[in-house]
Amino acid sequence: MPHIPHVDYLVLEPAPHLVANQCTSCKARFFDRRNACANCSNTSFEKVDIATEGIVRSFTIVTFAAPGVPVPFVAAVVDCGGTSVRGNVINCDPTPEAVSLGMKVRLTTYSLGSDDNGVEAIGFGFEPA
Amino acid sequence: MATDDIYILGINMTKFGKHPDKDTVDLASAAALAALADGGVTMKDMGVLAAGCLMGGGFIAQQIQKQIGQTGIPAYNVSNACATGATALRTAIMAIKAGECDMGLAVGVEKLAGAGLLGGGGKPKSDGHTWSPSGRFGAVAPTDGRIGTDTMPGTFAQVGMEYGHKYGGASFELFARISEKNHAHSTLNPLAAYTKRMTLEEIMGDLMIAYPNTRAMCSANCDGGAAAVVVSGSKLRTLSKEQQRRAVKVSASVLTTDPYQEACQVLPDVNTLTKIAARKAYEQAGVSPSDLDLVELHDCFATAELVHYDNLMLCEEGGAVDFFNSGATWRDGSTPVNVSGGLESKGHPIAATGIANIWEICHHLRGEAGDRQIEGAKVGLAHVIGLGNACGVHILEKSAL
Numbered sequence: 456m457p458h459i460p461h462v463d464y465l466v467l468e469p470a471p472h473l474v475a476n477q478c479t480s481c482k483a484r485f486f487d488r489r490n491a492c493a494n495c496s497n498t499s500f501e502k503v504d505i506a507t508e509g510i511v512r513s514f515t516i517v518t519f520a521a522p523g524v525p526v527p528f529v530a531a532v533v534d535c536g537g538t539s540v541r542g543n544v545i546n547c548d549p550t551p552e553a554v555s556l557g558m559k560v561r562l563t564t565y566s567l568g569s570d571d572n573g574v575e576a577i578g579f580g581f582e583p584a
Numbered sequence: 585m586a587t588d589d590i591y592i593l594g595i596n597m598t599k600f601g602k603h604p605d606k607d608t609v610d611l612a613s614a615a616a617l618a619a620l621a622d623g624g625v626t627m628k629d630m631g632v633l634a635a636g637c638l639m640g641g642g643f644i645a646q647q648i649q650k651q652i653g654q655t656g657i658p659a660y661n662v663s664n665a666c667a668t669g670a671t672a673l674r675t676a677i678m679a680i681k682a683g684e685c686d687m688g689l690a691v692g693v694e695k696l697a698g699a700g701l702l703g704g705g706g707k708p709k710s711d712g713h714t715w716s717p718s719g720r721f722g723a724v725a726p727t728d729g730r731i732g733t734d735t736m737p738g739t740f741a742q743v744g745m746e747y748g749h750k751y752g753g754a755s756f757e758l759f760a761r762i763s764e765k766n767h768a769h770s771t772l773n774p775l776a777a778y779t780k781r782m783t784l785e786e787i788m789g790d791l792m793i794a795y796p797n798t799r800a801m802c803s804a805n806c807d808g809g810a811a812a813v814v815v816s817g818s819k820l821r822t823l824s825k826e827q828q829r830r831a832v833k834v835s836a837s838v839l840t841t842d843p844y845q846e847a848c849q850v851l852p853d854v855n856t857l858t859k860i861a862a863r864k865a866y867e868q869a870g871v872s873p874s875d876l877d878l879v880e881l882h883d884c885f886a887t888a889e890l891v892h893y894d895n896l897m898l899c900e901e902g903g904a905v906d907f908f909n910s911g912a913t914w915r916d917g918s919t920p921v922n923v924s925g926g927l928e929s930k931g932h933p934i935a936a937t938g939i940a941n942i943w944e945i946c947h948h949l950r951g952e953a954g955d956r957q958i959e960g961a962k963v964g965l966a967h968v969i970g971l972g973n974a975c976g977v978h979i980l981e982k983s984a985l
Contacts (some may be wrong), residue, residue, distance in 0.1 A: 461724055487720035515733065515737075515738045515795055519791070520729055520735055521705030528729060532732075543731065558748040564694065571711045571714055572714060574714075576716050578730055
């Protein structure tokens with residue numbers, strides 16, 4: 456079955472990992488399409504792989520969200536080897552007892568389902584390591 | 585009074601809450617007319633108008649003029665998220681500082697009662713079902729809820745939890761106790777949207793929105809307007825002794841945006857720009873945090889109030905938990921914070937907030953705050969954060985007369 460990543464900074468092959476746009480001048484890292492660097496205004500970037508393991512630097516357990524967004528879920532900021540990444544903590548009970556600040560997590564993927572052409576979208580999250 | 589100083593001559597806020605029979609123009613006009621009357625002036629005296637209504641679209645300033653006075657003066661419609669009111673005030677102050685006029689009016693208004701959750705969501709695809717990358721992340725499906733949260737309660741929950749990770753001691757109960765304080769304070773404020781004292785158990789047992797923020801720990805969506813008349817020191821000298829006595833000096837007026845920091849595009853950094861704004865404001869005013877008799881800060885969520893104790897340098901770096909636990913920020917403490925009830929209980933009609941918090945400070949500096957008067961208040965600070973980000977900090981001082 457053909458695959459497509461949920462977002463373009465998730466690279467599925469050879470093993471799933473995130474890729475950032477790194478400023479060639481000041482090394483600031485960004486996950487979105489860039490016009491220039493927010494730190495130094497330089498306009499050239501290179502792709503860098505982000506560590507797939509990290510620690511939870513902050514989190515919240517969202518129990519009330521916009522219509523169509525399944526709750527509860529754990530939203531977090533994960534420090535992946537010095538680069539901060541936004542993502543959900545998954546494969547883990549969404550409770551304050553199960554999630555903690557500083558806990559070790561690793562990148563994992565899951566299916567978002569398939570479209571009319573049989574293409575499966577793959578999302579990412581972080582699970583307890 | 586120095587000729588180039590800026591003063592609040594008149595100021596007003598409407599009651600915050602539900603105003604089903606009034607639209608934004610009614611609320612803005614009521615606040616503006618009352619601020620003008622409070623200052624003993626009229627629209628004919630105004631040289632500039634700056635106004636904002638974040639959720640209401642475009643030309644609120646001209647809509648206000650059409651109700652209370654079309655005098656042909658320049659009008660600026662401003663929009664800066666929750667810092668919109670502070671931005672309007674600062675715009676009027678800048679016009680006076682630039683020498684374009686000697687008096688100006690700033691207005692902020694919002695109709696938000698029953699608005700529910702702010703932020704988040706995303707448009708589901710309507711044209712069949714084919715994964716197709718779009719937007720700046722090349723996303724094939726909405727990211728809210730799958731890659732973190734876009735909701736305000738969830739975003740600010742993480743802001744508070746991050747502080748806890750860095751310095752420790754920030755528990756669900758601690759955040760709830762901050763909310764308990766603000767709900768208790770609001771019982772003395774007749775203009776607050778909610779004036780009911782809530783127990784810690786009630787707050788912690790309320791509907792969980794985004795852990796650790798329950799509903800009671802979130803800012804209250806409501807309707808409201810606020811307006812301020814600002815005047816130059818040289819003009820104030822020509823006005824009556826009574827106007828001079830009630831005028832409140834704007835000792836510092838600062839607006840900042842967030843400078844780049846690692847992670848700031850992953851989780852909004854509401855800290856750095858507040859620290860910079862606070863430092864600049866203390867410098868401009870020539871006062872130190874220990875001089876402050878009261879502070880109104882942007883407690884859009886209980887988790888946010890904690891970090892701003894630190895950002896505004898009310899405590900030592902990393903010491904916000906101990907500072908709160910000492911009782912310092914209750915109204916009988918050493919640095920009363922949000923004696924109005926704050927956004928959690930007074931309410932948060934977005935664009936009005938950045939002027940309403942200044943109204944609260946002025947009310948105390950003028951000695952007109954009634955039951956909730958902080959006795960002998962001489963210096964106060966008002967702070968707002970607009971997510972995106974913008975930060976407004978104003979330091980106000982009692983008239984020397």
